[in-house]
Amino acid sequence: MNGTDSGERGLFSALLVHQWRSPWQYRFWMAGWIAVLIWGGGGWIDQLRHGLSVTGLDNRVVWGLYIGNFTFLVGVAAAAVILVVPAYLMEYRQVRKVTLLGESLAIAAVTMSLLFVFVDIGRPERIWHALPLLGSLHFPASILAWDMVVLSLYLLLNTAIVLVLLRAGYRGETLSHRRLMPWIVAAVVLGIGIHTVTAFMLSGLPARPYWNSAVLAPRFIASAFAAGAGMMLLLFHLLNRLSAFSLEKGVVSLLTGVLTFSLWITLYQQASELFVHSYGATVHTVATQWLWSGEGGVAFVTDSVRFALLLELVAVVVVTLPGLRRRGGLLMAASLMTVIAIWLEKGMGLVIPGLLPTPLGEMGDYAPTFTEIRISLGVWAVGILLFSSLARAVIGVEQGTVRAFSDA
Amino acid sequence: MENDYAPSKEGERAASKSGNSVPKQPDSPQRRRLLKGAAAAGVVVAGAGSAAAGLSQSSRDALGSFLQDHYRRMDRQEIQEALARIERRAERDHGVAIRCGNQPPIAGVAFGYALNLSRCTGTRRCVDACIRENNTGRHDGLGNIRVLSMPDNTWDLSRADHHYQPETVPEKGRWYLPVQCQQCGDPACVQACPVEATWREPDGMVVVDYDWCIGCRYCATACPYWARRFNWRDPVIPKGEITPDTHYLGNRPRRRGVMEKCTLCVQRSRRGSYPACHQACPTGARIFGNLLDADSPIRYVLEHKRVYRLKEEQGTDPQFWYVVDGP
Numbered sequence: 001m002n003g004t005d006s007g008e009r010g011l012f013s014a015l016l017v018h019q020w021r022s023p024w025q026y027r028f029w030m031a032g033w034i035a036v037l038i039w040g041g042g043g044w045i046d047q048l049r050h051g052l053s054v055t056g057l058d059n060r061v062v063w064g065l066y067i068g069n070f071t072f073l074v075g076v077a078a079a080a081v082i083l084v085v086p087a088y089l090m091e092y093r094q095v096r097k098v099t100l101l102g103e104s105l106a107i108a109a110v111t112m113s114l115l116f117v118f119v120d121i122g123r124p125e126r127i128w129h130a131l132p133l134l135g136s137l138h139f140p141a142s143i144l145a146w147d148m149v150v151l152s153l154y155l156l157l158n159t160a161i162v163l164v165l166l167r168a169g170y171r172g173e174t175l176s177h178r179r180l181m182p183w184i185v186a187a188v189v190l191g192i193g194i195h196t197v198t199a200f201m202l203s204g205l206p207a208r209p210y211w212n213s214a215v216l217a218p219r220f221i222a223s224a225f226a227a228g229a230g231m232m233l234l235l236f237h238l239l240n241r242l243s244a245f246s247l248e249k250g251v252v253s254l255l256t257g258v259l260t261f262s263l264w265i266t267l268y269q270q271a272s273e274l275f276v277h278s279y280g281a282t283v284h285t286v287a288t289q290w291l292w293s294g295e296g297g298v299a300f301v302t303d304s305v306r307f308a309l310l311l312e313l314v315a316v317v318v319v320t321l322p323g324l325r326r327r328g329g330l331l332m333a334a335s336l337m338t339v340i341a342i343w344l345e346k347g348m349g350l351v352i353p354g355l356l357p358t359p360l361g362e363m364g365d366y367a368p369t370f371t372e373i374r375i376s377l378g379v380w381a382v383g384i385l386l387f388s389s390l391a392r393a394v395i396g397v398e399q400g401t402v403r404a405f406s407d408a
Numbered sequence: 409m410e411n412d413y414a415p416s417k418e419g420e421r422a423a424s425k426s427g428n429s430v431p432k433q434p435d436s437p438q439r440r441r442l443l444k445g446a447a448a449a450g451v452v453v454a455g456a457g458s459a460a461a462g463l464s465q466s467s468r469d470a471l472g473s474f475l476q477d478h479y480r481r482m483d484r485q486e487i488q489e490a491l492a493r494i495e496r497r498a499e500r501d502h503g504v505a506i507r508c509g510n511q512p513p514i515a516g517v518a519f520g521y522a523l524n525l526s527r528c529t530g531t532r533r534c535v536d537a538c539i540r541e542n543n544t545g546r547h548d549g550l551g552n553i554r555v556l557s558m559p560d561n562t563w564d565l566s567r568a569d570h571h572y573q574p575e576t577v578p579e580k581g582r583w584y585l586p587v588q589c590q591q592c593g594d595p596a597c598v599q600a601c602p603v604e605a606t607w608r609e610p611d612g613m614v615v616v617d618y619d620w621c622i623g624c625r626y627c628a629t630a631c632p633y634w635a636r637r638f639n640w641r642d643p644v645i646p647k648g649e650i651t652p653d654t655h656y657l658g659n660r661p662r663r664r665g666v667m668e669k670c671t672l673c674v675q676r677s678r679r680g681s682y683p684a685c686h687q688a689c690p691t692g693a694r695i696f697g698n699l700l701d702a703d704s705p706i707r708y709v710l711e712h713k714r715v716y717r718l719k720e721e722q723g724t725d726p727q728f729w730y731v732v733d734g735p
Contacts, residue, residue: 050641050664051639051640051641051642051664051665052623052638052640052641052664052665053640053641053664055640057640058548058640059548059550059628059634059637059638059640062625062628062629062638063625063629117624120625121622121623121624121665122621122622122623122624122625122638122639122664122665122666123621123622123623123665123666124622125474126603126620126621126622127622129478129603129605129620129622130603130622135603136478136481136603136604136620137602137603138601138602138603138604141599142599142600142601142602142626143600144601144602144624144626145602145603148602201626202629205596205600205629205630206596206632206722206723207596207629207631207632207722208629286566354629355629357566358634359565359631359632359633359634359719360554360556360565360568360570360587360633360634361556361564361565361566361567361568362568362570362634
């Protein structure tokens with residue numbers, strides 16, 4: 001799969017050929033997710049035709065499964081920082097080899113989060129109203145406008161970094177550290193930025209006491225690092241097993257360390273928030289009460305946050321005790337538990353109690369409909385397809401399978 | 409002050425002099441060029457070889473709506489075209505001929521609203537009148553006003569009954585708290601909107617450009633008064649019940665996917681009439697008028713009665729006052 005042209009065109013055609021000449025397992029995997037994507041797209045067409053009434057949402061619960069996935073995935077995207085900082089700022093050479101995979105995960109996650117906003121809006125054909133010059137982006141007053149800006153910038157920046165690094169690998173060059181550094185610093189700042197802005201979007205609303213908490217942004221970052229580290233451990237182990245990629249011990253121990261500390265911090269933050277939200281009977285207590293007691297609330301959300309807490313407690317014990325952590329299978333189980341727990345807790349476990357009771361004190365109910373689940377799976381399919389193809393490209397270039405002929 | 413709250417004669421004359429135009433915002437020529445370019449490209453694409461004139465009226469309207477600019481950036485002709493499209497669409501959607509205007513704010517008017525809680529008996533006539541006047545969908549029974557039935561001796565909203573259905577009102581041991589958009593001076597919803605699709609007009613009403621709203625519902629999460637409603641589907645309105653006198657920023661028929669809210673019946677109030685809820689109230693609990701007119705009833709209430717603003721601590725400066733009769 002060697003290209004004769006060492007420029008971008010050579011790289012792209014070599015990568016396309018590399019995608020095409022893939023083992024049948026890979027093609028089967030991709031075909032399966034393309035099928036899910038088409039099926040989910042059918043659900044979206046249904047939603048376009050009938051409006052958001054095909055969802056379980058109403059005027060009490062205006063956001064649900066889509067925005068729950070959005071907040072979670074922005075966190076996964078932000079978590080690329082836990083590889084970029086050690087690799088480039090702290091000079092952990094071992095980590096550099098997986099940075100591109102981490103950035104690929106960030107690209108897939110931020111794409112999914114933008115898509116989740118897109119499927120959530122009532123008038124997707126008007127999205128150009130948010131474009132600079134053409135539309136009227138309400139920047140800087142609206143925090144949602146901020147979120148659109150930083151998420152788009154983060155997507156562009158990571159795509160550029162991955163392409164530049166891939167091209168260098170394809171040409172067999174090493175990039176100078178100094179030239180790369182401004183982009184790396186920007187990626188780190190934006191990584192923290194996207195998740196902070198997403199938290200501010202909710203915590204900046206005095207009308208919603210459950211969200212209106214200063215610990216929300218720090219909690220987002222800590223839980224994102226936990227879920228991100230967990231997801232990377234899972235993905236890297238899978239790639240280690242299924243592809244030519246080899247996972248080094250240093251990377252595993254770094255990610256395990258990040259997972260452990262982040263989980264402890266997120267648990268501590270949850271406890272702090274729970275205390276303020278439940279001691280003293282104020283507007284802050286109402287949502288917390290139904291959320292944890294289940295009385296007069298939305299039962300599946302209560303079950304979700306309780307189950308998430310249980311998973312987090314088990315996971316944190318596993319990753320903290322060396323005897324358990326060193327067993328590969330248990331570490332994978334703890335990673336999976338963390339990812340699921342954060343998805344539950346920062347997804348609907350965060351969105352629904354922010355909305356219920358309404359500012360007029362009324363309770364409501366919510367359960368995602370089949371169409372909503374179908375569309376969400378379609379969006380996940382986009383992310384999985386994107387990550388898989390990017391991972392195949394990255395591994396191909398890094399293993400030297402995809403490389404330009406050298407003239408020397 | 410029988411039927412008028414405002415210097416309506418002068419106001420109407422001023423309005424007709426200024427025609428249908430709205431105060432224009434400074435506009436960037438670069439943006440306009442881009443938009444024109446996009447419009448041209450759109451027409452070319454939609455025309456697909458044949459002339460755009462060959463399209464059906466409804467297709468041309470769909471294209472026109474898609475490319476329509478923000479209300480406050482359209483020039484006079486663009487607004488006239490938009491209003492004509494709205495009228496044709498109502499004809500197609502509902503089979504009813506409507507008139508859609510866009511009367512601008514009247515100089516020297518700032519609307520204020522007060523509600524006397526000692527008089528409200530919870531009939532919810534205001535709710536019904538609002539729904540009818542504003543062409544609100546009848547399918548979910550929700551309108552721009554929510555009347556809460558409260559137990560005596562508390563202001564705790566979490567103890568309110570939102571769906572009370574007794575044989576007769578008022579019930580013993582309860583009082584009634586109607587809540588609608590408080591037309592805040594510093595509205596959290598306006599700040600939240602990512603595309604400037606909602607704003608506060610110079611005469612104080614917080615309005616939505618239904619043709620610009622992208623339907624993200626962030627404003628609904630930001631409002632402390634739960635005063636914004638989303639069109640989850642195309643509103644269902646019986647044909648005979650469409651109110652044909654409409655305003656671009658007010659009660660013109662909406663479609664699915666956009667937010668809507670109370671506009672103080674902009675289509676009525678800018679012509680010197682009272683909002684429908686005010687007119688429908690059987691106990692005279694509602695007081696509406698021009699805050700800048702020293703002789704208006706609203707000014708009398710604010711100067712002589714004990715008033716209270718709901719959730720004032722949210723810092724949004726509501727222009728809606730609750731009044732309680734003194735002993």
